[in-house]
Amino acid sequence: MSLVAAAAPAGPRAAGFARRIGVRLATLLAVAFAWEGLVLLLGIRPFYLPRLSAVLAAILATPGAYASGFLRTLTETLIGFVAGGAFGVAVAVAFLRLRTLREMVFPLFVVSQTIPVIAFGALVVLWFGNTLMAKAVIAFYLTFFPVTVNALIGLEAVDPRQIALMRSFGASPRQILLRLQLPSALPQTFVALRLAASLSLVGAIVGEWFGDTTGLGVLLLQAMYTENVVAIWAALLVSAFLGTGFYAAVAFVERRLVFWGAEQ
Amino acid sequence: MPSHPDHLAGVWHIRCRDPPIAAGAQACQRRPSLYKNPKGRLLRAMVRDQDDAPTAVPEPEPLIELRGVAKTFGPVKALSGLSARVGRGEFVTVVGPSGCGKSTLFNIVAGLEEPDPGGALRFEGKSCHAAELLGRVSFMPQRDLLLPWRNVIDNATLALEIEGRPRKAARAEALRMLPEFGLAGFEAQYPHQLSGGMRQRVALMRTFLFERDLMLLDEPFGALDALTRTLMQRWLLDVWQRHRRTILFITHDVDEAIFLGDRVLVMTARPGAVKLEQRIDLPRPRRPDLVTAPDFIRLKRTLLEAIEEESLKSFQTAEERTR
Numbered sequence: 001m002s003l004v005a006a007a008a009p010a011g012p013r014a015a016g017f018a019r020r021i022g023v024r025l026a027t028l029l030a031v032a033f034a035w036e037g038l039v040l041l042l043g044i045r046p047f048y049l050p051r052l053s054a055v056l057a058a059i060l061a062t063p064g065a066y067a068s069g070f071l072r073t074l075t076e077t078l079i080g081f082v083a084g085g086a087f088g089v090a091v092a093v094a095f096l097r098l099r100t101l102r103e104m105v106f107p108l109f110v111v112s113q114t115i116p117v118i119a120f121g122a123l124v125v126l127w128f129g130n131t132l133m134a135k136a137v138i139a140f141y142l143t144f145f146p147v148t149v150n151a152l153i154g155l156e157a158v159d160p161r162q163i164a165l166m167r168s169f170g171a172s173p174r175q176i177l178l179r180l181q182l183p184s185a186l187p188q189t190f191v192a193l194r195l196a197a198s199l200s201l202v203g204a205i206v207g208e209w210f211g212d213t214t215g216l217g218v219l220l221l222q223a224m225y226t227e228n229v230v231a232i233w234a235a236l237l238v239s240a241f242l243g244t245g246f247y248a249a250v251a252f253v254e255r256r257l258v259f260w261g262a263e264q
Numbered sequence: 265m266p267s268h269p270d271h272l273a274g275v276w277h278i279r280c281r282d283p284p285i286a287a288g289a290q291a292c293q294r295r296p297s298l299y300k301n302p303k304g305r306l307l308r309a310m311v312r313d314q315d316d317a318p319t320a321v322p323e324p325e326p327l328i329e330l331r332g333v334a335k336t337f338g339p340v341k342a343l344s345g346l347s348a349r350v351g352r353g354e355f356v357t358v359v360g361p362s363g364c365g366k367s368t369l370f371n372i373v374a375g376l377e378e379p380d381p382g383g384a385l386r387f388e389g390k391s392c393h394a395a396e397l398l399g400r401v402s403f404m405p406q407r408d409l410l411l412p413w414r415n416v417i418d419n420a421t422l423a424l425e426i427e428g429r430p431r432k433a434a435r436a437e438a439l440r441m442l443p444e445f446g447l448a449g450f451e452a453q454y455p456h457q458l459s460g461g462m463r464q465r466v467a468l469m470r471t472f473l474f475e476r477d478l479m480l481l482d483e484p485f486g487a488l489d490a491l492t493r494t495l496m497q498r499w500l501l502d503v504w505q506r507h508r509r510t511i512l513f514i515t516h517d518v519d520e521a522i523f524l525g526d527r528v529l530v531m532t533a534r535p536g537a538v539k540l541e542q543r544i545d546l547p548r549p550r551r552p553d554l555v556t557a558p559d560f561i562r563l564k565r566t567l568l569e570a571i572e573e574e575s576l577k578s579f580q581t582a583e584e585r586t587r
């Protein structure tokens with residue numbers, strides 16, 4: 001799409017970006033020191049909160065397990081996120097074009113979203129077995145709906161005069177969709193995609209709880225059963241790293257694509 | 265795509281018939297792309313038109329003609345019994361009180377709105393539905409409607425892209441046009457980085473690049489300050505003289521209407537119709553000091569009287585409704 005070609009102008013933006021990264025790193029370091037210091041200072045028992053250094057040491061003791069868990073969960077999350085995002089936008093376009101379809105299917109979607117993800121997860125595992133796909137499907141399930149809703153809001157908010165102008169140029173519905181409606185809906189769609197970035201990770205981890213051998217959810221579950229507090233914190237830390245990293249990546253792409261801001 | 269030499273000759277003949285010879289001939293040479301009309305409809309119509317050309321036409325054969333056109337939006341009667349004709353190569357300006365249906369008229373001529381049944385709409389001598397005009401008229405709406413994610417060049421070439429013109433060729437053509445529109449060096453800027461006047465010129469450039477015989481400009485200079493506005497008017501006349509398009513131009517400014525137009529149409533208060541059609545026989549090229557000439561003042565008085573009468577009417581109806 002032409003959007004990619006129209007990449008954002010850099011320059012002063014890059015300086016601001018570097019500054020933001022610097023501030024964030026400093027905050028992170030401060031939190032790390034506070035964690036370590038407070039646990040030592042207040043004498044908090046490791047059962048409630050182990051020292052950060054102990055948690056990091058646990059990760060470094062078996063880096064392979066955490067790395068493979070990280071990769072596995074990342075893969076599930078990504079597949080679910082991409083599929084959910086694409087499906088969500090496609091459904092929004094279909095709803096925009098076909099009013100009756102929307103009236104028929106939209107209520108079903110709402111009902112599907114009221115089913116607790118745990119109940120749905122059990123079903124998915126029955127259907128797909130203990131595969132990577134099963135987890136991706138759960139991530140997908142949590143992802144597509146917010147994307148559909150927001151993309152639809154964005155698509156419907158397109159200025160009708162803008163559509164009229166395109167039509168006066170003789171544009172086909174497809175050209176109007178690609179050159180006007182989808183780009184216009186991008187800011188609103190990204191609101192949902194950022195949300196979906198977190199939700200898809202939740203979906204993947206919950207999916208792993210239904211049984212698997214690798215993944216961050218599995219590490220978490222194992223640590224819980226063995227009451228290994230340090231391992232719980234280690235799995236948590238790696239999950240948080242994955243979650244924020246993914247969210248930051250989505251936000252980064254958003255800043256690149258939606259560089260014009262909410263004009264008008 | 266039909267492009268026999270003799271077809272072309274027919275088109276050339278028609279195209280170069282009425283405008284002043286030197287400028288017109290140049291315009292014909294500069295714009296071969298006109299013959300690449302998507303459906304070839306334009307071309308055929310023009311050729312036929314040459315075959316049975318009437319022997320004695322009092323004025324240039326109308327490019328577009330409306331007869332008894334009406335348009336209602338629910339309870340609102342926007343237009344009623346509107347008749348107008350615009351000759352090929354003519355510059356016709358339209359003035360009228362706010363809300364009298366000027367933009368509605370443009371939407372019909374651009375093919376965006378179908379008029380109520382009963383009226384007649386003719387384009388290039390053939391009766392047609394408004395929808396058939398989609399893609400055949402180059403339309404500039406009241407607001408610039410630039411796409412915020414496209415830079416100046418990509419906004420200007422939007423219509424060409426939709427026509428299916430190769431991107432590279434379209435960009436090259438737009439780049440060549442930039443200086444003429446006072447946008448040289450701004451090709452990579454985005455709309456939010458431009459002033460109001462520049463945005464308007466980008467929108468105008470987009471309209472000019474979409475080469476159609478009929479151009480509709482809806483208050484293109486409405487948002488500009490007085491000085492920029494007069495500069496843009498002179499510039500537009502200059503560009504029009506070189507490109508020789510037929511222009512229908514809406515404005516609220518009587519001076520602008522007289523200064524630019526071959527004819528001024530004054531519209532009535534809603535429901536809109538043509539109240540007065542004033543020929544402007546001021547010589548061209550028109551110079552800036554024309555606005556103080558006695559002839560100009562005389563025309564202005566006539567027009568202002570007509571407009572005031574109508575404005576008062578629409579004001580009164582508005583008052584009655586609020587009561």
Ligand SMILES: Nc1ncnc2c1ncn2[C@@H]1O[C@H](COP(=O)(O)OP(=O)(O)OP(=O)(O)O)[C@@H](O)[C@H]1O
Binds near residue numbers: 362368369
């Ligand atoms: N799509 C529409 N639906 C309903 N009413 C409409 C529509 N378009 C125009 N109207 C009504 O038709 C009337 C004429 O509107 P129009 O925009 O043509 O006026 P105008 O002469 O261009 O006004 P202005 O000078 O303020 O631009 C107005 O009363 C307007 O409310």
Ligand SMILES: [Mg+2]
Binds near residue numbers: 482
């Ligand atoms: Mg208007």
